[in-house]
Amino acid sequence: MGPKIRLQCIWSFLLVPLSLAWGAAEKPVDLATLQKALKSYQSIDRLDVDFKQTKILKDINLELKSEGHLTVKAPDQVEWKIVKPEPLTVTLEQQKVTVKSSSGTQSYQQSENPSTKDRESYATLLTWLKLDAGAIADKYNVTELAKNHYRFVSKDPHEAMIKALEMEMAPDNHVSKLIFDEVSGDQMRLAFGKPKVTYRSQK
Amino acid sequence: MIKACLAALFLVSFSASAMPKWFDQSHEIFLTKELDTMASNYRDFPLFWWNFLIIDGTTNWDDLSALCADIATSSANLVQKVPCHFDVKQLGDFTHDWLRDLPLREAFPGDKVLHTRMQETLAKASLPMGRDVLEVLRLDPLGTLNDLKERVEKRMQMDLKLEHGFLVDEKSHRVLMPIQFSFSPADSAQTHEFTSTLADRCQHLKGCTGMDLFGPHASTRENEMRIRDDVSVVSLVGPLAMALLCLFIFVTRRYRILNLVPILLFTIAFDIVVTVLVFGKIHGITLGFGPGIVGLAMDYGIHSCFLGPRSAKTWRANWVGLLTTIVIMIILGFSSIPLLRQMMFFSVFGLCFNYLLIYMILRRWPEKFEADHYQFSPAQLPWLKPVAIVLLVLSAAIFTQRVHLDVGHLNYESPRTQEMRQWFFKVAGTDSPYLVIEDERNALASSESHKKWADEHGIQFEGLSNYIPSFNDQTRHVLTWRAKFCDGNKPKLTEQQTKFFAPFLKSIDCDKLYADPLNSAPPDYLQDFAHEGRYVGLFFPKTPEQIQTLHAQYSEATTPREIFDSFPRIFYNELLWMVPLAFAGAFLFLYLHYLQLGWSALAVVPFLTGLGLYAAIVIVFHLPISFISLIGLLMVFGCSLDYGVFVMDFLLFRKEDQRGAGVWSALSLCAFATIAGFAPLVFAHHPVLNDLGQALLWGTLGTYIGSLWGITGVYTFWQKWRARA
Numbered sequence: 001m002g003p004k005i006r007l008q009c010i011w012s013f014l015l016v017p018l019s020l021a022w023g024a025a026e027k028p029v030d031l032a033t034l035q036k037a038l039k040s041y042q043s044i045d046r047l048d049v050d051f052k053q054t055k056i057l058k059d060i061n062l063e064l065k066s067e068g069h070l071t072v073k074a075p076d077q078v079e080w081k082i083v084k085p086e087p088l089t090v091t092l093e094q095q096k097v098t099v100k101s102s103s104g105t106q107s108y109q110q111s112e113n114p115s116t117k118d119r120e121s122y123a124t125l126l127t128w129l130k131l132d133a134g135a136i137a138d139k140y141n142v143t144e145l146a147k148n149h150y151r152f153v154s155k156d157p158h159e160a161m162i163k164a165l166e167m168e169m170a171p172d173n174h175v176s177k178l179i180f181d182e183v184s185g186d187q188m189r190l191a192f193g194k195p196k197v198t199y200r201s202q203k
Numbered sequence: 204m205i206k207a208c209l210a211a212l213f214l215v216s217f218s219a220s221a222m223p224k225w226f227d228q229s230h231e232i233f234l235t236k237e238l239d240t241m242a243s244n245y246r247d248f249p250l251f252w253w254n255f256l257i258i259d260g261t262t263n264w265d266d267l268s269a270l271c272a273d274i275a276t277s278s279a280n281l282v283q284k285v286p287c288h289f290d291v292k293q294l295g296d297f298t299h300d301w302l303r304d305l306p307l308r309e310a311f312p313g314d315k316v317l318h319t320r321m322q323e324t325l326a327k328a329s330l331p332m333g334r335d336v337l338e339v340l341r342l343d344p345l346g347t348l349n350d351l352k353e354r355v356e357k358r359m360q361m362d363l364k365l366e367h368g369f370l371v372d373e374k375s376h377r378v379l380m381p382i383q384f385s386f387s388p389a390d391s392a393q394t395h396e397f398t399s400t401l402a403d404r405c406q407h408l409k410g411c412t413g414m415d416l417f418g419p420h421a422s423t424r425e426n427e428m429r430i431r432d433d434v435s436v437v438s439l440v441g442p443l444a445m446a447l448l449c450l451f452i453f454v455t456r457r458y459r460i461l462n463l464v465p466i467l468l469f470t471i472a473f474d475i476v477v478t479v480l481v482f483g484k485i486h487g488i489t490l491g492f493g494p495g496i497v498g499l500a501m502d503y504g505i506h507s508c509f510l511g512p513r514s515a516k517t518w519r520a521n522w523v524g525l526l527t528t529i530v531i532m533i534i535l536g537f538s539s540i541p542l543l544r545q546m547m548f549f550s551v552f553g554l555c556f557n558y559l560l561i562y563m564i565l566r567r568w569p570e571k572f573e574a575d576h577y578q579f580s581p582a583q584l585p586w587l588k589p590v591a592i593v594l595l596v597l598s599a600a601i602f603t604q605r606v607h608l609d610v611g612h613l614n615y616e617s618p619r620t621q622e623m624r625q626w627f628f629k630v631a632g633t634d635s636p637y638l639v640i641e642d643e644r645n646a647l648a649s650s651e652s653h654k655k656w657a658d659e660h661g662i663q664f665e666g667l668s669n670y671i672p673s674f675n676d677q678t679r680h681v682l683t684w685r686a687k688f689c690d691g692n693k694p695k696l697t698e699q700q701t702k703f704f705a706p707f708l709k710s711i712d713c714d715k716l717y718a719d720p721l722n723s724a725p726p727d728y729l730q731d732f733a734h735e736g737r738y739v740g741l742f743f744p745k746t747p748e749q750i751q752t753l754h755a756q757y758s759e760a761t762t763p764r765e766i767f768d769s770f771p772r773i774f775y776n777e778l779l780w781m782v783p784l785a786f787a788g789a790f791l792f793l794y795l796h797y798l799q800l801g802w803s804a805l806a807v808v809p810f811l812t813g814l815g816l817y818a819a820i821v822i823v824f825h826l827p828i829s830f831i832s833l834i835g836l837l838m839v840f841g842c843s844l845d846y847g848v849f850v851m852d853f854l855l856f857r858k859e860d861q862r863g864a865g866v867w868s869a870l871s872l873c874a875f876a877t878i879a880g881f882a883p884l885v886f887a888h889h890p891v892l893n894d895l896g897q898a899l900l901w902g903t904l905g906t907y908i909g910s911l912w913g914i915t916g917v918y919t920f921w922q923k924w925r926a927r928a
Contacts, residue, residue, distance in 0.1 A: 055329040057337070062702050064329045082329070086322030090330065101323045103316075106349060125330075161333055184334035 029142040029150060034133045037150070040173050040197070041131040047072040049174075049195035053082075058185040070129065070192075074200065078129045092125070124162055131175065140165070159183060170194075227484035232542040235773060239541075244638055245419075245763050246387055248739045249283070250731040254418025255370075256380040256401075257623055261410035267369060270408055271380060281397050283385040286355075287369050300726035301351050302342050303710050306684035307677040307719060308670075312345065314687075314695055320344050321700045328703070341706045351728065354669055372630045383731075388419040391427050398424060417623045422614065426889070429615040430487075433887035440886060444879035457574045460872070463504040466560050470500070474553035482545050488831075488891065489546045499528060499838075500557035502845050502873040504565065509576045509865030509872075512565035516860070520852040523796045524845035525558050530788035531841065538777050540770075546834070576865030581911040591913035594815035594905055595808065601818040607829045608771030615889045635762035636741040637753055641666070646721055646738040647673050653740050656756060662749050666740030667721070667732055677718035689713035774830060789844060796848070801921065802855065805914055806847030812909025813839050813902040820901045831891050835898025839906055842877065846870055846910040854918055867911060874907035 035042065048071050055064040068082040080090040091098040098107040127135040136142070140152035148169040154162065161183055168177040174195050180188040245251045256274075261267065271287040284297075312320070321344045328340050339348060365371075370379040386393045398416050405414035415421070452460060478485050503521040510517045529551050536547035565572050581587070616624065642649035650667035657664035671677070687694050688711045701708070719726075725733045732738050742760055744750045753760055793803035814836070821828060849866050857863030877899065884896025 053329055057328075057703075060702060060705075062699065064325055064699070064703075066326055066329045080330070082326045086319060086326050088323050088326040099327070101326075102319055103323060103346070106346075182332075184337070186334070186337075188329070 027144045029144050031133065031137040033144075034137055034142055034150075037148075037169065037173070038131050038133045041175075042133065043200050044072065044197050045074050045200045046198040047195050048197075050193040052191045054189045056187045056189070058187070072130055076130075080129070092129075128162075128165070128178070225479045225484050226490075227486040232486050232488075232545070235539045235541075244640065244734075244739060246389060247734040248732065249383070249385075249734075250739060250741070251419060252283070252384045252387065254382050254384065254416050254420050255627070256382055256414065257417050257627075258378045258380065258405075258408070258411060258414050260376070260412030261408060262371065262376060262378060263409065264366070264369075266409055267378060267380075270404060271369075273404075274380075274382070278397055278400070281384060281386070281393055282382055284383040286381050296727040298339070298342075298348060298351070301728045302347065302707075304671065304719070304726055304728075305345065305347050306681050306711065306716060308347075308672060308680065309345075310680045311683040311687050317344070317694060318696075318700075320346070321696070321704060325699070325703060338706070341704060342710065344704050344707055372626075375626065375630075377626070382416075384420055388423040391420075391424045394420040394424040395428075413619075415619060415623060417620070417627060422616075422620070425617065425620060426615045429617075429889045430887075430892065433889050433892050436883075436886055440883035444883065448876060448879050455577065457508075459572050459574045460505060460508050462571055463501055463508070463561070466504070466564060467501050467557060470553055470557040470560065474549055474556065477552060478545065478549045481548065485549070486542060486545060488542060489549050499842050499845065500525075500554050500561065501876075502842060502869075503558060504561045504572070505873050506845075506849055506866070506869040507561070507565050508572045508574045509862070509869040510857075511862045511865075512569040512572055514860075514862065516852065516856055518562070519796075520848050521558070521562075523792060523852075524848045525554065526792045527789040527844040527848065528841040529554060530792060531785040531837065534781055534785045534788060535837070538781070539773060540777070543834075576862070576868035577871070579871065580864065580867050581915055584912070587908055587912040588916040591812050591908050591916055594812040594819070594908060595913055595917075597815035597819050598811040600822060601814050601828075604818065604821055604828050606833070607827050608774050609767065611767060612827065612829050612890060635764055636665070636743050637750075637757075637760040637762055639740045639742070639757055639760045641738040641740055643737060645674075647671065650738065650740050653742070653757075657742055660749065660752055662745075662753065663743040664740065665743070667729060667738055670728060671719070671721075671726075674718050674720050681716055681718055684711060685713065685716055689716065771830075778833075789840075793844070793848070797851070797855070802851055805917060805921075806844060806851045808913045808917055809846045809850075809906040809909035810840050810843035812913045813843055813904075813906035816905030816908070817898060817901040820897065826897055827890070827894065829890065829894045831894040832898045835895045836902055838899060839902030842873070842903065843906040843909070846873070846906055847914065850910050850914045854914070870907065870910050874903055874910075877903045878907075 041047070048069065050069050051067070053066045053068070057064065066082050067084045068080065071079040071081070076093060078092045080092075082088045087102060089100040091100070096107065098105060124139070127139070136152065139156070140154055143151045145151050145166070148171075150167045152165040152167070154164065162180050163183045164181040166177075166179040167175060170176040175192055177192070178190040182188065258267070268287070271285055275282060275285045311317075324340050324344045324346070328337055370381065371377070372379070384394070384397070388394070398421070401414045401416065405411040408414070452458070475485060475490070478489070503524060506521060507517050532547045532551045532554075535543055536551065538544055538547075639653060641653070647667055651673050653666060654664045654668040672680070686692060690713075696704070721729075721738070732740070742753055742757075744753050790803060790807075793806050794800065797803050797806075817836070820826065849870060853863050853866040857866075881896055881899040881903070884892045885900055887893045887896060
């Protein structure tokens, strides 16, 4: 047995307990627990929240930073408004996507979109922005990494866009951080401020 | 029997799966040179390589999208574009060339606009998205691909709803998937490669009740398949009939007649070679009809075998028969329709060459061919005399029938295709566009002028100018980009912009940043309009007034329908002078032979009885009479004059001759060989083969009745009438 192989064995013995400890920290989360955690989002009528976003493009080693405001209106309308670096608003309503910028407005129906990938991505994004617990649990295996810190891994090995996601919740149960791990290797980090929420019952 | 043999040979050769290069089966041979040039545009330009996959029974978009993706990937070698499957990678060259040519289309928008658009694109890129979409954003800060998408979608304007990249008819729950192939419709082997997968694809698509291809490729393939299927049936019946005839000759011990077969086979082979040398190719129809016409030369051989090759009277009748036949063919050979010219060349050359061989060989070795005639005469079946007289009268009925001269009639369509075509033109709400070829010296300027005129008259136009501006405008645009990006100049960009939009900045290559006059290979996004340095443009007039205005301005603008509709006009105009002249020429030879109008007229009786029987069958069974039927009748006319001359010569000059009675055996064998050879064609479903079969079968049978009982009936009546007078 040469010195190289011996060294590998030692490393392996050291790493086994570490990985076991890591595994033990991840606790599977069932639908009921997830629904409980996201309870405040299930009955909202309108949600307004500011966000700061960083997109890390792995291949070209570039970080794209932006700031904006997210508005979710029940049942199906989401407005993703980027204020900096350049105003751009993406509105998702039913099957209609509208992209508005200073250079004009583009609008198209998702049903007309020939790209299956795009349609799936659209559906996934909508699920996340609405924090629909049932839909999320359907598509992802959910584990709890720490208190109020969850990890979601896609059940679909052929998932086109988001491979895994981490979500942190603030003590008052609003989502404070989302980290999207894209299939491409890129990452998107979103930090949310304190949301202003109107519930259906309050209306 | 010989003609049956030839027919079988033709059919077997047709059923071969690989068509040799010298073999032609195009529709273009029906067209004059001028019309063919126009028609070839529809074949050559990829713009006309679009077909539609019509799917019945399901509108499950996930399943349909999977099907679409599967077609785009597994048939990638056959399919050029499938709009229902958007894949940036697959559209690589298309989008690359479009993005590269941005400086030709638009002037540099200015630093401020570029900065703003880049920042907007960066904002878009910050959303979650696939790597391929991100790469497109890096190449396209000005969003010019959306512009391309809008322009391409305009090309496919129909009255159907677009969903998930498919066109949908909600009423009939039918989905239409546009597909552009990467090969011309003429390459039907490749079409077959695609269509052969459809049944399996439909089986694996939940709810699918039908999946068929509709369009130029599908139609070409369907016609070819129909001919092959027909041939596989007919080629069984043909040889069977031939075998029966052979058996009859063997049983009746007339072996020497079979010595004529090698002479004819040699003639046919030589005739095909000469025709290919003269015309470059030989059309399937020529190959199908020609041997039958050349086979008429065998009638002279059979006639000689039974009536004696040593007799001068036999050859005199043969010469008259030959001259009356070829005079018709020579006159028809002056047609402007290439198919007729080729067929007539093939027939006249083959007929003369075969006759020459028979004449030399039979006169040199008569003992090798002489055969005893059968103990058969028309007197044994007297009841056929009144039948012949009725047929003679019925011949006039042919003039009451409508002749389908349009090429469209010769296009085979299965009931399913007919239903799809009717549905398609009902729901698609689109008519054939009018095609113009852009001026080859300056295609861009020509296209721009067409577009300008179309815009002024509210007519939609599709062509080069929708995608690339004129050379002058390009130059103007390019200069603005050069001023900003070349000769040491650089636009003011942030570090982030420079890094993210590196692919875009790289695409502006100062060494290649010049206006494109389209002298070399066109960019990929213009490929649909291009073929060998020529470019096409399309007008879409909606109203009769717009069509009229278009015709007045651009008389050369035409649709496929207009091209093919011109065929009957040309053919009809030619028939108007050719048929009377051909009849007059044939009649002149008859008159020179008999020196009496009455005897000459009697020789035409078999043709009239043939025409009478054909007319009766057409009326009773509602059969169509087409261009092909007319050519079939022409063949009948050729053989009927031979039969008429043989019978008249017997009645006038050889009644007392011992071998003279052989004429009935000769005519019977000739007629039954023709019938056995071509009658199986009536079982064919393809209009070309069926029309030909009907004309030949009934025409020849009627001619035979007319020759044996018609002429003798009229002759006897005439003799009695003259005696009484």
